[in-house]
Amino acid sequence: MIKLQHVNKYFYKNEAREIHALCDINLTIEDGEFTLFSGASGCGKTTLLNVIGALDTIDSGKIFFDEKEISLLSEDARTTLRLNEIGFVFQAYNLIPVLSVEENIGFVMKLRGFSDKEIKKRVLEISAMLEIDDKLKSLPNALSGGQQQRVAVARAVAAKPKIILADEPTANLDSKNSQKLMNMMRELNEKEGVSILFASHDELILNSVRRVVKLNDGVIVDD
Amino acid sequence: MFSVIFKLAWKNSFLRASRTLLVIVMIAVSMSMMLGISGIYDGMIENMADKNQRSDSGDISIYAKEYRSQKDIKYRINRAKEIREEIKNIDGVESTVLRVKAEGLLSTAEKSSFASIIGIDLKDEQIFGKFSEFLKDGEIDFKNRGALIGIESAKKLKVRIGSKVVFSTQDVNKEINSIALRIRGIIQTTNINLDKGAIFVNIQDASKFLSLFEGEAMQIAVMTEDNAVFEKIKNRYPYLDVKSFLELNPMIKQMQDMTLIFNSITFFIVMGVVFVGIFGVMYVSILDRIREFGIVLALGMNYKYIRAQIILESLVVGFLGYLLGAVFGAVILIYLRDYGVDFSSFSDALEMWGYEAIIYATIKVSYFTATFIAIITASLLSVLIPLKKIKKLHPIDVIKADV
Ligand SMILES: Nc1ncnc2c1ncn2[C@@H]1O[C@H](COP(=O)(O)OP(=O)(O)OP(=O)(O)O)[C@@H](O)[C@H]1O
Ligand SMILES: [Mg+2]
Numbered sequence: 001m002i003k004l005q006h007v008n009k010y011f012y013k014n015e016a017r018e019i020h021a022l023c024d025i026n027l028t029i030e031d032g033e034f035t036l037f038s039g040a041s042g043c044g045k046t047t048l049l050n051v052i053g054a055l056d057t058i059d060s061g062k063i064f065f066d067e068k069e070i071s072l073l074s075e076d077a078r079t080t081l082r083l084n085e086i087g088f089v090f091q092a093y094n095l096i097p098v099l100s101v102e103e104n105i106g107f108v109m110k111l112r113g114f115s116d117k118e119i120k121k122r123v124l125e126i127s128a129m130l131e132i133d134d135k136l137k138s139l140p141n142a143l144s145g146g147q148q149q150r151v152a153v154a155r156a157v158a159a160k161p162k163i164i165l166a167d168e169p170t171a172n173l174d175s176k177n178s179q180k181l182m183n184m185m186r187e188l189n190e191k192e193g194v195s196i197l198f199a200s201h202d203e204l205i206l207n208s209v210r211r212v213v214k215l216n217d218g219v220i221v222d223d
Numbered sequence: 224m225f226s227v228i229f230k231l232a233w234k235n236s237f238l239r240a241s242r243t244l245l246v247i248v249m250i251a252v253s254m255s256m257m258l259g260i261s262g263i264y265d266g267m268i269e270n271m272a273d274k275n276q277r278s279d280s281g282d283i284s285i286y287a288k289e290y291r292s293q294k295d296i297k298y299r300i301n302r303a304k305e306i307r308e309e310i311k312n313i314d315g316v317e318s319t320v321l322r323v324k325a326e327g328l329l330s331t332a333e334k335s336s337f338a339s340i341i342g343i344d345l346k347d348e349q350i351f352g353k354f355s356e357f358l359k360d361g362e363i364d365f366k367n368r369g370a371l372i373g374i375e376s377a378k379k380l381k382v383r384i385g386s387k388v389v390f391s392t393q394d395v396n397k398e399i400n401s402i403a404l405r406i407r408g409i410i411q412t413t414n415i416n417l418d419k420g421a422i423f424v425n426i427q428d429a430s431k432f433l434s435l436f437e438g439e440a441m442q443i444a445v446m447t448e449d450n451a452v453f454e455k456i457k458n459r460y461p462y463l464d465v466k467s468f469l470e471l472n473p474m475i476k477q478m479q480d481m482t483l484i485f486n487s488i489t490f491f492i493v494m495g496v497v498f499v500g501i502f503g504v505m506y507v508s509i510l511d512r513i514r515e516f517g518i519v520l521a522l523g524m525n526y527k528y529i530r531a532q533i534i535l536e537s538l539v540v541g542f543l544g545y546l547l548g549a550v551f552g553a554v555i556l557i558y559l560r561d562y563g564v565d566f567s568s569f570s571d572a573l574e575m576w577g578y579e580a581i582i583y584a585t586i587k588v589s590y591f592t593a594t595f596i597a598i599i600t601a602s603l604l605s606v607l608i609p610l611k612k613i614k615k616l617h618p619i620d621v622i623k624a625d626v
Pocket of ligand 2: 045046047091169199
């Protein structure tokens with residue numbers, strides 16, 4: 001369970017161009033949720049995912065990840081938390097350029113100490129589902145945007161984290177691939193109990209999720 | 224976890240292969256040059272020390288007190304022959320020689336110059352210092368008042384093989400005495416005192432000429448590898464002037480000290496090259512990869528593994544540079560040991576200082592161990608600043624950037 005209490009986040013704090021990216025956010029995310037953060041571009045969806053994912057710091061308030069308060073953890077402890085509990089699909093993909101698609105997908109599993117055999121099996125399974133199994137040996141920069149996006153999704157789900165934070169995972173996909181991806185996500189959520197939080201304005205996601213949190217200029221306007 | 228670190232390190236080094244290779248070659252070249260220079264420098268000094276020891280002082284030389292300062296034959300070792308026999312029996316003594324010496328005037332029909340007559344036993348000298356190797360011209364033969372002359376004296380007096388010379392000096396009874404000698408050979412020891420002013424004769428002839436008593440001599444020289452021998456002799460003959468090779472040749476001692484300074488300087492230069500080289504490559508490579516580090520941090524790879532990866536990369540570069548440098552260096556050193564460097568264009572100046580025209584390199588294991596330590600240390604030091612840069616990295620700043 002993740003709990004945000006009176007969370008505030010600013011950029012350029014105390015400067016003329018100050019941006020209040022998250023305003024007094026109070027939010028509880030139960031285990032096994034399938035939820036979308038929606039809202040116009042720049043409303044704070046990515047920022048919200050980043051603070052939940054212990055990637056970004058907050059200026060006030062508290063975020064609990066299960067019982068742990070994230071802001072009290074050391075840098076190393078937050079790194080370990082990300083590794084073991086969270087799967088990220090970044091808006092900018094962020095694949096590791098020197099590693100092949102296969103190695104990218106297996107990277108988090110490898111860090112977590114899965115055996116090569118398990119990794120191989122899982123990589124094949126997921127890449128087949130996302131139809132990138134013919135690209136396993138390629139380097140990321142040889143892939144189209146949509147293919148890179150699917151690799152990023154595959155990497156996030158491969159290690160079966162407790163929660164997946166997916167930032168615009170369908171932004172570069174056609175509707176057929178988007179649908180496949182959402183089916184896979186739903187299956188993961190329903191069968192494995194993985195919580196999944198989306199940030200997106202894709203109708204398709206909007207229609208698949210069970211809960212929608214609507215943001216506007218850093219404020220939750222609808223839940 | 225090691226396999227992940229290794230894979231990232233490997234792929235990155237491979238991607239930047241030409242840069243990495245350049246640094247490896249840079250390290251190897253500077254290291255092998257340093258090894259060659261050290262070998263030649265040590266070779267010079269060792270050669271000089273070796274010639275000095277073999278032609279004169281040995282590892283230890285024994286004189287009567289005052290002899291070295293006064294150069295007067297009244298300061299001679301009376302029981303030299305017996306003492307030599309006693310010294311021969313000390314453990315660790317390899318060989319010994321007796322020498323009879325006197326200062327005087329060496330003349331030809333036209334010219335004369337100051338010189339020392341040195342009475343030696345050829346068989347003993349051969350065992351002691353392979354005396355025959357010093358022969359430059361003629362033959363080694365003391366029969367019928369035969370004598371050998373130092374090469375510089377020979378030039379100065381315009382003496383050739385077969386020339387007749389006369390040596391005059393006071394004998395022990397203060398009588399002026401002369402001896403006519405026939406030059407049979409010319410000697411080059413690169414020991415300047417001998418080359419410039421020595422005439423070697425049979426030790427018996429010299430003793431008789433100087434009216435010495437049986438068993439008297441001016442010098443007992445001892446060869447030994449055992450450092451304890453010196454103290455033993457010194458304690459046993461407190462009434463004699465017992466001196467070690469380095470005490471007798473303070474210049475060589477100084478030069479050895481200089482080698483140390485000289486070698487440390489080259490050592491630091493190599494360390495500097497390694498440091499700058501690896502620092503440059505690692506720094507640029509880390510700047511290139513800042514996004515990659517941000518991503519792996521975001522995904523949950525701990526900083527300490529990133530650190531390990533970077534240290535590994537730098538150690539591999541340093542180590543490969545070392546390996547290549549060790550191979551180059553060994554080839555250069557072996558060549559210089561076997562064929563030497565020909566300094567004959569400066570040979571007059573060099574020989575004046577006791578060097579030879581062709582210098583052969585010395586090879587020491589310490590060259591390789593010391594450079595190993597230097598290179599590994601420099602490799603480790605060179606990543607400190609790049610690591611600091613990564614330590615300060617916040618993954619969020621990197622992963623937000625657009626593709
Ligand atoms: N690193 C940053 N520095 C300064 N301002 C930032 C930074 N990151 C985000 N912001 C600002 O914070 C606000 C929220 O940004 P955020 O990226 O969370 O929006 P978003 O809802 O994800 O938008 P989009 O749908 O376009 O991805 C925006 O006004 C943005 O300009
Ligand atoms: Mg966003």
